[in-house]
Amino acid sequence: EPEVTQTPSHQVTQMGQEVILRCVPISNHLYFYWYRQILGQKVEFLVSFYNNEISEKSEIFDDQFSVERPDGSNFTLKIRSTKLEDSAMYFCATRDRGLNGYTFGSGTRLTVV
Amino acid sequence: SQQGEEDPQALSIQEGENATMNCSYKTSINNLQWYRQNSGRGLVHLILIRSNEREKHSGRLRVTLDTSKKSSSLLITASRAADTASYFCATDHDRDSGAGSYQLTFGKGTKLSVIP
Numbered sequence: 611e612p613e614v615t616q617t618p619s620h621q622v623t624q625m626g627q628e629v630i631l632r633c634v635p636i637s638n639h640l641y642f643y644w645y646r647q648i649l650g651q652k653v654e655f656l657v658s659f660y661n662n663e664i665s666e667k668s669e670i671f672d673d674q675f676s677v678e679r680p681d682g683s684n685f686t687l688k689i690r691s692t693k694l695e696d697s698a699m700y701f702c703a704t705r706d707r708g709l710n711g712y713t714f715g716s717g718t719r720l721t722v723v
Numbered sequence: 724s725q726q727g728e729e730d731p732q733a734l735s736i737q738e739g740e741n742a743t744m745n746c747s748y749k750t751s752i753n754n755l756q757w758y759r760q761n762s763g764r765g766l767v768h769l770i771l772i773r774s775n776e777r778e779k780h781s782g783r784l785r786v787t788l789d790t791s792k793k794s795s796s797l798l799i800t801a802s803r804a805a806d807t808a809s810y811f812c813a814t815d816h817d818r819d820s821g822a823g824s825y826q827l828t829f830g831k832g833t834k835l836s837v838i839p
Contacts, residue, residue, distance in 0.1 A: 643826065653766065653811065653829040666826060701766060705825070711756055712827065716765035 612636040616702050616715035623722055626691050631718045633685040633702030642685045643703040643712070644677065646670070653701065659685065692722045729812055729830040737838050742799040744833040746812030747792075753825065755788055757797050758811045760832070766811070769797075804839045 615634040623629050635642055644656040657667040659677055676688045685704075689696055702715040729746045736742050746755070757769045772779045772788045772795065779786045785798040799806055813827040 641825070645827075645829075652831045653813075653827075655826045655828065658826050699763075703766075703827075711768040711771045713768065714758075714766040719763070 612713065614702055614704050614713050614715035616700075616718050618718060619716065620719045621721070623692055623720070625694055625722055628688065628690050629692055629720060631687045631689075631700050631702075631720070633687075633704075633715055634683060635685055635702070635704040636706075636713055639704035639706050639713070641665075641705040642677075642679070643705075644687045645701045645703060645714075646698040647701065647717075648695075648698045656687070656700075689720075692720075694722050696720060697722045729810070729833045731833060732831065733834045733836070735836040735838065736802055738802060738804055740802055742802050742806070742835055742837070744797045744810050744812075744835070746795045746797070746830055748795075748812075748814045748828075749793060750814075750816055752790075752814045752816045754815045755786075755795050756813045756815060756827070757784075757786060757795075758813060758829075760809045760811065761807075762809075769810075799835075802835075802837045804837050807835060807837045809834050 617632045642659040645653050646656055647653045655668050657671045657677055658665045674690045679685050699717045699719050701717045703712040705712045729744055752774055754771050754773045756771045758766045759769050760766050770781045770784055770786050772786050783800045788795045809832040811829050811832045813829045815825050815827055
């Protein structure tokens, strides 16, 4: 079964540093998403990406966040100047054209110290 | 309550029993999905039910949807210890963008413990 691959699985970074989280979507999927889950809390939508641009973003997705698909395969989430409260599990998800279920990656656990 | 709220928050049952989890939501939806998450792991898609469907089965899973009450239930029959996990409902509804982003709104989840 096709998978969404996320790397790294765990990243520890110092406060103020930049991190890039990577996702390899399923090849024929067209819609890409980032979600995050702070420990013990609900999964929250960050941003959706379609046709090489952001289609929607949440209030969480402020100027410190950015996404891109630089080489047509990897889908990345960049967090500039990380804060302690950015510590969370970050999930990439992709979806095909139909209104079907999403496929989530296994997540990147980001710890900001 | 917020969009996609599950109850109970925690459920503990004996192996072999059935587990029922409920989810309520507020706005209109395209579909409702249930996901499973083992502790600290990724989200696994279990089942999707569209807004024009009332019931759906997949193996030991049975999902119902009542759009008039804006609620859904997930039933796991003949539970196993391996079913121990958190279960989330997520509603899929196109927001203002019109770009078909269909982002998901998750509930807080039900933590299911199946005791061997």
